[in-house]
Amino acid sequence: MKATLVLGSMAALSTSMLSTTAQADTWRGWNIHPPGYPNTIALESFAKEVKEATDGRVSPKVYNNSILGDQTDAIEQVRNGALDFANFNMGPMGPIVPATNVVSLPFIFKNIDHMHRVMDGEVGQRFAEAMAEKNLVALSWFDSGARSFYNTKHAIRTPDDVKGLKLRVMNNDLYVQMADALGGNATPMSYSEVFQSLKTGVIDGAENNYPSYESSNHFEVAGYFSLTQHLIIPECLCISKRSWNALSESDQQAVREAAEHASTLQREEWTKRSEASREKVLAAGVSINEVDDKAAFQDRMTPIYERFVEQNPALADWVEAIQNTP
Structure with a gap:
């Protein structure tokens, strides 16, 4: 009788465990x-x-x-x-x-x-x-910072400072248009190739946020970081x-x-x-500069916005809604 009860209890426990597992x-x-x-x-x-x-x-x-x-x-x-x-x-x-x-x-x-x-x-x-x-x-939105330009040549303070620079951008036509509008030569490439390309001169610069610039060691080969903050992508x-x-x-x-x-x-x-990351690259000797007149950069983007709205008329009010948010 006791054996039957024990076996019965074990069977019940096993069934319960299976049920719990099935529900998880x-x-x-x-x-x-x-x-x-x-x-x-x-x-x-x-x-x-x-x-x-x-x-x-x-x-x-x-x-x-x-x-x-x-x-x-x-x-x-x-x-x-x-x-x-x-x-x-x-x-x-x-x-x-x-x-x-x-x-x-x-x-x-x-x-x-x-x-x-x-x-x-x-x-x-x-x-x-x-x-x-x-x-x-x-369900919720994360931060990814503001992306800024960095390069091996000089500080970027005005759009004219971008002219002629070979810049790695992400593979998106909007980013290519952005670099071109500033007079740079946009070069889409894999992120994993950027360090060596900066080191060998295949490209002159790239753009990213502080943590990526630091953790990728790009600061070791591109010592000018300019706070254009041109892209803020959630x-x-x-x-x-x-x-x-x-x-x-x-x-x-x-x-x-x-x-x-x-x-x-x-x-x-x-x-x-x-x-x-900012403190680390500063300590390593990176030159970081503010961009006092971002409006000059923004003005160069006007044709990009006009083209975007022309090609995507349904998104015009999305652009306005963001710009009109205080």
């Missing part, structure tokens, strides 16, 4: 950055909070350093549900969600705080709705629509709150990391 949903998350990077810290905090808030019903795991594929592949994997969540830069999102090309317009944001106000408000909600139509649920914490729809309403709320907390943490960590 292990989420896989894509991340391009290494451990310790601001975005990684925020994503890992998000994963921990979601697991705790859902009592383990959702158990996210972050995979760093793009080990689950490059960003283009990862976007598609999140869209089709093969991956559950990710942190994406909005720059490469354009081919899938055309409205997101707006944030790649040079000087579309006045400064980083302005970008935060835009993305945390009604315009950010419009972006989220456009992304949801493509099976990407954007990032999203995105959930697969399939994974999102599988959640109960209460778990959706928990995941959304965790994403918002992650955004706050990421922005704080980004500010700290940016300042630390």
